[in-house]
Amino acid sequence: MTSTPPDVVRCAYAELVVTDLAASREFYVGVLGLVVTHEDDEAIHLRALEEYLHHSLVLRRGDVPALAVLGYRVRSPREVDVAESHFRGLGARVERRAAGATRGIGPAVRVEDPLGFPVEFFYEAEHVERLTQRYDLHGAGALARLDHFNVTTPDVPAARAYYEGLGFRVSEDIRDDEGTVYAAWMFRKSTVHDIALTGGDGPRLHHIAFASAERAQILHICDHLGALRRPDMIERGPGRHGVSNAFYLYLRDPDGHRIELYTHDYYTGDPDNPVISWNVHDNQRRDWWGNAVVPSWYAEASAVLDLDGRPRPVVERTEDREADVTIGADGFSRTRTDTEFKLGEQV
Amino acid sequence: MTSTPPDVVRCAYAELVVTDLAASREFYVGVLGLVVTHEDDEAIHLRALEEYLHHSLVLRRGDVPALAVLGYRVRSPREVDVAESHFRGLGARVERRAAGATRGIGPAVRVEDPLGFPVEFFYEAEHVERLTQRYDLHGAGALARLDHFNVTTPDVPAARAYYEGLGFRVSEDIRDDEGTVYAAWMFRKSTVHDIALTGGDGPRLHHIAFASAERAQILHICDHLGALRRPDMIERGPGRHGVSNAFYLYLRDPDGHRIELYTHDYYTGDPDNPVISWNVHDNQRRDWWGNAVVPSWYAEASAVLDLDGRPRPVVERTEDREADVTIGADGFSRTRTDTEFKLGEQV
C-alpha cells in the first residue's frame, strides 16, 4: 500500500474480557500491584506505576475470556484521521469511536486489521497521577509500564509486511535455514518491541507484557504466588530470553490470559539498530539458560473478538511450528548434542 | 571474675520508651514493615519477618524517650539462674522477673550491668508464626530479623572486658597507634556482632539494627521516606561499612531513637575468626566509600533507664573522641591527603 500510515508512538493499552472481575482484581491488583484508575461492576481500568495515561489495561466482564482490543497511541489528534484513511485504504473494517466510548480515551478509530485483530488508534487520553516516586505505594513487585503485545498469527512474513507498512521496524526474529520464519519482534518506541508476531494458529493473543525496573520485582511476584499457594499461575520462567535479552516471567491470569513480566531489554532507537536473527534450533533463543519452553506456552493463546464482540475464527498455521521442530522426544527443547550454534547474529 | 557466665545465644529484643505510640507505629510498622504481634494503649510488640519469638522490639508509651531494656536470650531455662548468680557475683543490682512480666517472655532476670545498662536474660518466649515465606505480607522494604545493639560507653576496653566475661568475642575494633580504643564489635551468634561498644558519654543507646536479605530492601526504605517527604528521618547512609562490611542505613525514629538497617556482613562462627583492627584515621573504617559521618551520628544517643525506670546519669568519656580525631576543619572526615592507610588488618 502506498497510503500514509499513522505515526504510531507505542503500544498503549489492551482490553481483556474476563469472566470474574473479583478474581481478576485479586490477580492484577493484589499480586501484580497494578493501580486502579477506575472500577465499576462492568470493568476495571488499571495502570502501572510510571504511567500517566488513564489506563494501560482494561478488564471487562464477559462470558468468554478474550481480547477485546489492542490500543496504539498515535503522535497527534490528526494521526487518528490518518489511521482511518489508511485502514479504509487497506479495505479493513473501520469504526470511529467518540471520546469516552472507552473511559479515559479520546476520539479513536477501531479497525479489524488485516491479521484479524481488533486494534484501536487514539491520541487523547485522560492524564492521571504518575506514581513513579510514590514509593509509599510501591509493593515489592512494582511494575513500571506496559511494554508490549505478543500475538499469534499463521503467516509471520505477511504479518511483518503489514506492520512494516504501519512504520514498525524489526529488531529480532527466529528463522531456520530453509527460510521459514517462526516469529518476529517489531517496534516503534525505542525498545525491542511494541508487538511480537508469533507463528501459530491465529488471530489469537499470546500475551501482554509489563516492564519492571529490576529483576527483583519479578522474582518477588514468584515468591508472592508461592505464598498464595498459586504456583500454578506461573507458566514459564523466570528466565533470561535469548531474543531481547530480557529477564522474563510468564503468568496465566484466572481466565488463562497470559501476562509476561519483563525487564532488561535494550535500546533500539538508532536508525541502523542491528537486526538479530536466531536459528530455530538454537535452544538459547527463547531461554538464554537453555531451560525448556513448556508445551502450553507454544499451544495456548487467547481468543480475539471482532468489532461486534464475536470471537474471530482461527486460521491454522500451515508452515512448520516452532514447538515441533524444537521439542524432542523427551519433552525438552534442550540441545544435548555438542553441535555449535551460532549466536543470534547481527545483520 | 571467675563466676560462670550464662550461655548467651544472641541479642534478642529491646524495649524503647516512645512518647507517641501512633507516630512510632507509623514509622516501625508503616515504613519499616515490622509485624505487630500485640498492641494496646500502653505498648506495641513487634517482630521482623523471619522471627518466631513473640517480639524483638517493644515500644512502650512514656514521657521521655529512652531505652528501657536490652534483652539477651540464653540457651536454656537453667541459664537464667546462672545469669542471676553471675550478676549477683558481680555486685550488680539484680531482679527476677516472673513469666509474663514482659508480655510473651518467660521467667527472666534483669540487671543493671556494670556499664550502667538495663539488661534482661531470658530463655522462654511465646512462639508465633514465622513469616519467612509469607511473601504476601512482605513489603518492598522487608526486614528479616534483629541483628544487633550498639551502645555508647565511656571506656571501651573496660566494656570489652566486661563482655568478654560474658563469653562474647571481638570481631573488629577501631584503635589508634597510641593505644586508644574507640569502638569494639562483639558477638555470640555467628555474625559480626550482637553488641557494639562505641566510645562516648554513656551509658546511652546508640542504635539497634535490623537485618534485611538484600540491599534493595534498604534502598526502598530510603525511597519510601522520600515519598513521605520525611528524608530528615534518614540520618546517615546508605553506605557500605568498612567495619563489618555491611551495607547500612541509619534512621531516626519520631523520638530520635536511632535504627540501623543492615545486610551483607560475614560469618564469624569459627573459633579462630580473625579480628580486624581499623585505624581511627582510616576514613574508610565507618564508610567504605569514604562518605563523611554526619556529626549527629557521633554526638547523639538515647538515654537509658535504671530498673526503676529513672534515667541513668551519663558519664563523660575522658579519652579522645573519634569525631574529634577524624573530622577536619571542613566538617568532613574524608582524607584528602595521599597518605596510604593500611586496610583493616586481620590479627
Place this chain on the structure above:
Amino acid sequence: MTSTPPDVVRCAYAELVVTDLAASREFYVGVLGLVVTHEDDEAIHLRALEEYLHHSLVLRRGDVPALAVLGYRVRSPREVDVAESHFRGLGARVERRAAGATRGIGPAVRVEDPLGFPVEFFYEAEHVERLTQRYDLHGAGALARLDHFNVTTPDVPAARAYYEGLGFRVSEDIRDDEGTVYAAWMFRKSTVHDIALTGGDGPRLHHIAFASAERAQILHICDHLGALRRPDMIERGPGRHGVSNAFYLYLRDPDGHRIELYTHDYYTGDPDNPVISWNVHDNQRRDWWGNAVVPSWYAEASAVLDLDGRPRPVVERTEDREADVTIGADGFSRTRTDTEFKLGEQV
C-alpha cells in the same frame, strides 16, 4: 530561528582530553569496565557493553584536561548537511569533518554552538560487536550505554531556547518562585535527558553519564573504589535523584572530569510527557533522600575547547546560584524545618 534543525537521534559520544592515558585507562577500563574498541599512544576509544557504534567516549592525551567535543548522532547522512546549514544560519563557526577525522566516525559537522560548546553532528559510524549478551565479559559493575551530557551554562533559559530550536524537549527543571531557572533537562531519545543544562559559569562540562541495568552495578563500583583505596574518586552519592528519579553516583576521573553512573529513569517518549518543575528550595530535588550535595559538585566543572583546541573563556553566571540559595550556614542543604514542600509537579 526559522531554519530547520537536524533531526538529532541522541547524545552519542564525548571526547575528553586527559593528561595521563594510562591512569585514565585504569579508571575507565579497570574500574568502569568500558570496552576498548581501539587504543594507541594518542587516544583510547571506548564503548559500553550494549553499544555497537565504534565508541561513546574518546580519551585523548593532552596537556590540560578539557572537553574536546560533544557528539550527537543524527537520523541520516542528509541530516549532517542540515546541521551544517542550520548552524551557518545561526552564525556559528562550522567545520566539515571528513570520514575518519575522528576514528570510527563518518562525515561530520563540528560547530561552536551558541552556548560556547564544541559539538559534532554525524550519522555514519563504524559498527562493532554489541556485547549485550557477552556476559563472560561483564564485570560486577557493567555499564550498558552512554546516557547523557550535563553542561554548565550561565543563562539556562537562553540555553533551553537554543536546544528547543534543535528539537529537544524539556522533561524537568528547577526553578524558584521569582522565576529564576537553575537547571533544565532536555531530551531527544525517550529518556529524561540527552543534555542537562546546569546554571553556572560556563561553558563548562559538568559531567557525562553512563547507564547500567540495575543499581547493583553502581554499588559495586563504589565497593571497587573502596578496595582500591580510592574512595576520594567518589564525589557524591550513591543516591536517588528527585529530578529524573534515577539512582546515581558521581565519580571524578584522574583529571577531575566528572562521570555519573545512572539507572532507573523513566520513559518520556509520548508527545505530552508531563514536565516536572522542582522548587530550588525543595531539598529532595537533587537527592530524593535529602542527602546534602557536596560543594564541589556545584562549583567544579571541566574546561571546554574551541574548534582550534584552545580553552574557551568562561562567562560568569549573574543570576542566583543554586548552591547559594540552598546550602545553609551549617553546610547542608537539608531542610530541617517542618515546612511542607510541594513535590516536583507535573505541568
Place this chain on the structure above:
Amino acid sequence: MTSTPPDVVRCAYAELVVTDLAASREFYVGVLGLVVTHEDDEAIHLRALEEYLHHSLVLRRGDVPALAVLGYRVRSPREVDVAESHFRGLGARVERRAAGATRGIGPAVRVEDPLGFPVEFFYEAEHVERLTQRYDLHGAGALARLDHFNVTTPDVPAARAYYEGLGFRVSEDIRDDEGTVYAAWMFRKSTVHDIALTGGDGPRLHHIAFASAERAQILHICDHLGALRRPDMIERGPGRHGVSNAFYLYLRDPDGHRIELYTHDYYTGDPDNPVISWNVHDNQRRDWWGNAVVPSWYAEASAVLDLDGRPRPVVERTEDREADVTIGADGFSRTRTDTEFKLGEQV
C-alpha cells in the same frame, strides 16, 4: 552410642576427583570465580571470597570422577582426638592424618562413616587472605563461602540418627503421611544445614553448595554460562526452594559433579528453632514456584571413595522414592488440582 561426639563447627571442605584439571579450572575459577590458593599438576585448592582457611574445595586429578572426602571442622585440636575415639567406638574404619597430608590442613582424623562416606575431622588449617572487601577481585558472580554438603543415602531415618549422634540438629524434612522420610536437613552452624540427607541409592554425593550474598550473583552465573554456550551445565533452576527458603541454582561440572549456588536461607541458631516438615506431595517443597524438578536431579549423583581410594558399592533405597511419588505421567510434579496443601509446618 553414648560416646562423646566431637564438637563440630561446620562443614568445611570437600575433595572431588576430576578427570581434567584444566576443564575443571575453567568451570570453578573461570565461571564460579573461586580463588586459587594453590595449584599444581595434581590438584587445585580453592576457596570462596569470604573464606580465610586454605581451601573449601580441592579438585584432584584422577581417572574416575568421585568424592574423595567431606571435611568437617571441629572446635579445637583436642576435638580431633575426640573424633578418633568416637568413631573407633562406632566400629568405623579410622585413620590419623598428619599435618599437611592434605595441603593446608593440620592433624586430622579420617573415617569411613556408618553411612559409607569418607569424612575428615580437623581443626588446624592454614590461614590465607580473606577477600571479603577485595571488591577489585569480585566478579559479577562472586561466591562468599561453602554452605553445605548434600548426600544420597538409602535410609534417611538411620542417617539422621547417626548425625544426631554427632550433635547435628534437624531444621526441615520431607515426609509422607505413611511415615516415610524422603530427606532431612541438619546443621551445626546457624544456617539451615551443613549436611542434607537425600533418600536414594547410596552412599553417593548429591551436591556441594556455595553461598552468595545476593541473588544477582547466581543469576549472573546463568547468564555467563549462556554466553559461553554452555547452558547444558545448568541442570535445575534458578528458583526458590520451599525447604530452606533459599534461592538456588544447580550446575553440573565437567565431570558431572553437582554444584549448588545458594542464598537467602535463615537463621537457625536458637535452641528451639522450629522444625519444618513438608509433605512429599506438596509440589512447592523443592521449588516454591512449583517448577518441576528435572529427573536427572533425582537420579544422578557422584560416586564416593573409601579411604583406599576405591569406589564404594552403592546400596539401593528400598523405601518409596521421592521422584516416583511426586512426578506424574506428564513428567511434571506440578500439582494441577485444587487440593489444598498444608505449608511446611513448624513443629
